[in-house]
Amino acid sequence: MSPNHSPESKSQLAAQFIEQAREGLAQQTAAHSASWHFGSEENWSADLDAGIIQFDFTDGTQASAAMQVVGTYNQLDGTFLWGWDHPSIPEPLSKHAQLALQWGEENEVAEFKSRKVECSEDEAWSFAAVANRLAKANGVYRGTSDTTLIFMTFGEVQLAAANS
Numbered sequence: 001m002s003p004n005h006s007p008e009s010k011s012q013l014a015a016q017f018i019e020q021a022r023e024g025l026a027q028q029t030a031a032h033s034a035s036w037h038f039g040s041e042e043n044w045s046a047d048l049d050a051g052i053i054q055f056d057f058t059d060g061t062q063a064s065a066a067m068q069v070v071g072t073y074n075q076l077d078g079t080f081l082w083g084w085d086h087p088s089i090p091e092p093l094s095k096h097a098q099l100a101l102q103w104g105e106e107n108e109v110a111e112f113k114s115r116k117v118e119c120s121e122d123e124a125w126s127f128a129a130v131a132n133r134l135a136k137a138n139g140v141y142r143g144t145s146d147t148t149l150i151f152m153t154f155g156e157v158q159l160a161a162a163n164s
Contacts, residue, residue, distance in 0.1 A: 010108060064160070128152075
């Protein structure tokens with residue numbers, strides 16, 4: 001952003017960027033759903049050591065991709081903990097979250113600069129959408145672990161057919 005932007009216009013531009021990121025993510029998700037049935041997986045797993053997310057389908061097909069952790073949403077207290085300063089996230093898997101932090105600093109968006117944010121799940125989706133857009137990732141997956149939602153970006157998807 002140019003230093004000539006007023007705080008109001010900077011805020012409006014940031015809001016527009018977030019909305020565009022959400023729209024882009026919706027388009028990506030629809031394309032993945034149509035091409036490899038993203039969203040209808042039977043199971044998912046994430047290997048934080050390898051940085052790989054895997055989706056398993058009922059027909060035996062597996063989809064996998066490189067992944068990054070944007071952050072986690074605690075359903076009990078309504079807070080989002082960013083991946084850029086998360087005790088459970090290895091630093092190499094927080095690069096997309098770090099891009100969101102940098103964007104928040106440059107655009108003066110407090111929710112992107114605070115390690116832990118009180119927010120709705122919908123706002124957490126906005127955080128993930130922005131990280132996805134900044135990183136030019138291929139999409140976002142929201143996994144569930146007990147009362148925690150894990151927001152992850154993913155890269156190019158590799159499909160492996162079921163063994164016949």
